[in-house]
Amino acid sequence: MQTETIVATKNCTVCATEFTITDKDLEFYKKVSPSFNGEKIEIPTPTQCPKCRERRRLSFRNERKLYKRKCDFSGKEIISIYSPDKPHKVYDQKNWRSDQRDALEYGRDFDFSKTFSEQFNALFIEVPQSAFLNLRNENSEYNNFISDCKNCYYCYDIIDTEDTLYSTRIKKIQDCVDNFDIVQSNNSYQCIVGDNLRKCYFTYHCQDCNDSQF
Ligand SMILES: [Zn+2]
Secondary structure, three states: OOOOOEEEEEEOOOOOOEEEEEHHHHHHHHHHOOEEOOEEOOOOOOOOOHHHHHHHHHHOOOOOOOEEEEOOOOOOEEEEOOOOOOOOOEEOHHHHHOOOOOHHHHOOOOOOOOOHHHHHHHHHHHOOEEOOOEEOOEOOOOOEEEEOOEEEEOOEEEEOOEEEEOOEEEEEEEEEEOOEEEEEEEOOEOOEEEEEEEEEEOOEEEEEEEEEEO
């Protein structure tokens, strides 16, 4: 079995918690460090602890807040994960996926006189973003990160689901409300982590259940 060796101990610059850097971390950073003009630019080791790094990554992702704003392509009012005060260009999905724009026109050379973050931020503001991340849905406007769904409302991270409200991380569901992480189920309410549930209410970690409560 491979073991990891601690090569440095640091204190998080945000919460001051002590955390370690291992030889496997260094190996990974070396592997993913980019090269420009033949020169390897080594990625430095983290200054924040794993929890703070995770928090920073998640703060970048808006999965569950929806806003009304204008589509920057058509001018029409749309629903989006980007609030109207954001500087980004946001297109509704139809326009974002269309061939009416050439994505390559946003390409640009890296400017070594500026930081990566500065340039990434400028590019992120300039390149149109999709209003949200949904695919092949019917009558399911107020959701994000969903595909192949019909008649769903306020659901996030769902697939192949119909007539369902206020649920997250679900797959192949019909006629359900307020569920989290359930699959292949119907007519259930307030279930957390479940598979093959029928008429279940307030269940937790259940599988192959019918007419069950609490
Ligand atoms: Zn921290």
